[in-house]
Amino acid sequence: MRAATIRDGEVVIEEHPDPTPGAGEVLVRVRAAGLNGADMMQRRGLYPAPPGSPADIPGLELAGEVAALGPGAERFAAGERVMAIVGGGGQAELAVVHERQLMPVPATLDWAAAGGLAEVFTTAHDALFAQAGLRPGERLLVHGGAGGVGVAAIQLARAAGAHVTATVRREELRKPVSELGADAIPPEDFAARGPFDVILELVGAPNMPENLLALATGGRIVVIGVSAGAKTELNMLALMGHRARIHGSTLRARPLEEKALTARRLEREVLPLFDTHATGAAAGTGNEAGALRVPIAATFPLDDVAAAYERFAAGGKLGKIVLTLE
């Protein structure tokens, strides 16, 4: 099979042996695979794949058709449309995924949307609900509202009855973010818009001192992105005074059983929200939008993977960059 491959800080296409599904595993013919910030870090050699994932094939999420079943795999049949987060190896023609990590693709979603859904919606859902315990009526601030996780978090929080404010650096992206249901503001304005019950930090250290001050009593900060810097000063007296919590999280390093649990939660609590009929929304084009959408900034064929990475690294997009395969 052909796969995106990391070679000396570059991403190229190389030939690899076809993977074979083991017990409980499924061989997926990949039709779409989203790019994520972790791919950029892995390309620079900063974020090695966890044990059990291909070391040199990037890609944390994929969607495709079931091509073959390993011994004992029974949740899906050949040809079914499936999607998943994976520890790595998603950006390839074929990928092996444990069946407990796979989710069915909602009928309303095309391949690009399905290939860009799993990582960001799982990350956002886990951060907002499993970790921060976001409740209806609470006030959420999303730092980095135009990125993949930000776009997912805004929609999930709105669907759960929370009030959402999102910082968006590029002025031209504020309108599309506000159309997702957030009050889209310049980053420098956020401290005055508080207090917030939950802050989702997708940017990094520079926001943290003011985050703490903008928090309501009992507030929670969840840190899942630090592209703008990882080290900050923590005032523990302010943390105590706000009776606040700071969570750090990554999905990638979790064991199979935890990833499987997040997949079951997504099937139950999130995927039905993509169903047009469930919400009465008119079917659109592209993503066939229901209540939730997977905004796609651009798609690239697998052969253009280098250009896709450059587009991702350039920033300033709304939504996902997704590789597509015939």
Place this chain on the structure above:
Amino acid sequence: MRAATIRDGEVVIEEHPDPTPGAGEVLVRVRAAGLNGADMMQRRGLYPAPPGSPADIPGLELAGEVAALGPGAERFAAGERVMAIVGGGGQAELAVVHERQLMPVPATLDWAAAGGLAEVFTTAHDALFAQAGLRPGERLLVHGGAGGVGVAAIQLARAAGAHVTATVRREELRKPVSELGADAIPPEDFAARGPFDVILELVGAPNMPENLLALATGGRIVVIGVSAGAKTELNMLALMGHRARIHGSTLRARPLEEKALTARRLEREVLPLFDTHATGAAAGTGNEAGALRVPIAATFPLDDVAAAYERFAAGGKLGKIVLTLE
């Protein structure tokens, strides 16, 4: 009534009007009132009492007899032995406490133990279980194991089936701390003793960078004391990599309904553990020790409040400093 009173950074005894119990409140004739770190801060003008508490009478906990009932108060009868955490005003001959904050004093406890129980056991129980979610079999590190909250936390964690390590600065206090059920170690050794599932930080900022590195995956740090400093550097990438949480907490500023909830939890989950008969332990002297004990470092009559504060501020004690009243 006579009461400890803060005047220009000193604690003196002054005459105050007797307080009157309002609706749902109880007038308590105080027989013992413990000292806490917050009293030291309040004496220095750094930690003002919350609204509704006497501004100039310190004291966050008390034990005594019910002297009179306000309108509608019905949980206790005149003469009953009660104890409570209060927002302030505990170090006085009389104090008014809402009946939902009061707890009955276990029969095994003398006045000094009862007067030094509420603040530290409530603080430790809330931090370990309500916040950190400590589970049987987990590994707990207590920074500052010889202090009031540390002594309570060690005993509560042991009773819940956790493994406990405690840092104790003074060499001569390590043996008594180890007799409470902890592995008592010098502070400089803790990083090598990890990983820990939960770290209770009672000392402050200097420990924090190494705390984060000594944490197990999914670990929690609860910060409730910062006497050694409040500001530290936080490495958010390490927080993410450990999928860790940092909680800050204080009890004092919480509203009545939350304090009442913590009192009900203590009645249900902690006070039975002071009952000698419940554990088969031999009755001792002083605290009449059951499974749990309230170690008392020293008692002082109310008139000697200035000496009591000096003793507390000097440190190097195991257990509580408690004021006693006839």
